[in-house]
Amino acid sequence: MKKLALALVAATALLAVPATAQTAKLKIGAAPYGLNAEFMQIWSAALQQHPAVKNGDVELTVFDGRYDALVQNDQFKSMVTQKFDAIIFVPIDIDAGATGVQTAHDAGIPVIGSNTRVNSDLLSAYVGSDDTVSGYMEAKIVLDKIGCKGNVVIIEGPIGQSAQIQRLEGNKKALAECPDVKVLEDQTANWSRAEAQKLMENWLTAHPGQIQGVIGQNDEMALGAIEAIKAAGNDVKSFAIAGIDGITDGLRAAKAGEMTSILQDATAQAQGAMDLAIFYAKKGDYKPESDIWAKYGKDMPWNDGKDKEYNVPWTPVTAENVDALLATRQ
Missing domain, CATH: 3.40.50.2300 (Response regulator)
Known part of the structure; x- marks a missing residue:
């Protein structure tokens, strides 16, 4: 690779x-x-x-x-x-x-x-x-892992791109099935691992001990969140984290039990x-x-x-x- x-x-x-x-x-x-x-x-x-x-x-x-x-x-x-x-x-x-x-x-x-x-x-x-399907799938994975209660954050793709629009639609569909889950933060990181890491660093500081799940609209951003969680000294396996694409590092993180991914061919x-x-x-x-x-x-x-x-x-x-x-x- x-x-x-x-x-x-x-x-x-x-x-x-x-x-x-x-x-x-x-x-x-x-x-x-x-x-x-x-x-x-x-x-x-x-x-x-x-x-x-x-x-x-x-x-x-x-x-x-x-x-x-x-x-x-x-x-x-x-x-x-x-x-x-x-x-x-x-x-x-x-x-x-x-x-x-x-x-x-x-x-x-x-x-x-x-x-x-x-x-x-x-x-x-x-x-x-169908990005609506993957958005629903990844959010449901996170929500199931946290028992449909608690707090999550959403890291979106570039605003105005169809994948961002449709994956968010799927995310929201899954969230509607879990009314006891609160979305603490929802921002774009433009498919970027580095941007997602910065967002997650800020969110961990703003909401200490309050985030249970991370819905990353692609693997790169989910991986950025993982890096921030590790850098903050937290156990990444205590978070429910999902991404989309099945890139190489995403597959490795999935194998290590750090996140879930959905392969886009x-x-x-x-x-x-x-x-x-x-x-x-x-x-x-x-x-x-x-x-x-x-x-x-x-x-x-x-x-x-x-x-x-x-x-x-x-x-x-x-x-x-x-x-x-x-x-x-x-």
Whole structure:
């Protein structure tokens, strides 16, 4: 995983997978919201491992959106100017991202959404996971562990991103089932481990001995909370802590009994989106090449590429599957 992170960081503004003019039949761009954290690094690496990219049928460029909607919109303009055949989009902002989709649509370039949503009916298709479901799942795990009574804190993702909006919706649905639970604090840490650690440090000082549960809307932020708890000299296992994504450190913390995580399959989201990008770029003359369709079978059928939405299932991280999941990160 360290090698993966180094390879992606070295690419800074963009990553390119070279293909010769003779073999590159399609030029496809991927526009994730940012590449600083591990989840989007795994997602981007999965695109590079797609069979059509590896065999040279697709020339792939992965842009770094730098967590900025304006940067992402400028990247769409560049891809239109450079006549890309299709675009895979992971927006930082559910509303602002619609501008880029409109720009591509006006140029006749199909856009496939992946991982996070955008308020636009111009997407050709979307491949992701239902964040409302994961938000409910993680909150319920925390609430069950504290016996549906006591105090919790919520650490949210970037305000205005679909995952933050939907996971909070799921969090609140679970909290509504436990009226004796009080939310002491609820703030964003922008998917950042460091920001979450600062928040948790402040909350532990403001509410000494009063916090029983931590609902982190991703693993990075849950891990930041764990670091703050340990630094304050508290027993992390006395807190109920949950995150989402199944990043490597999250899996390790789950194995150690420090938190619970729910795996979001970045590979399936990325490679599923690539298959659909090729499908639309070739106007339907394409059969999917990724093995993710066989992996999920009837839970996420290809349906001849005709569906508007493809829902990748969540996988709760358990004592039974954590070692196998960690083995995929070697």
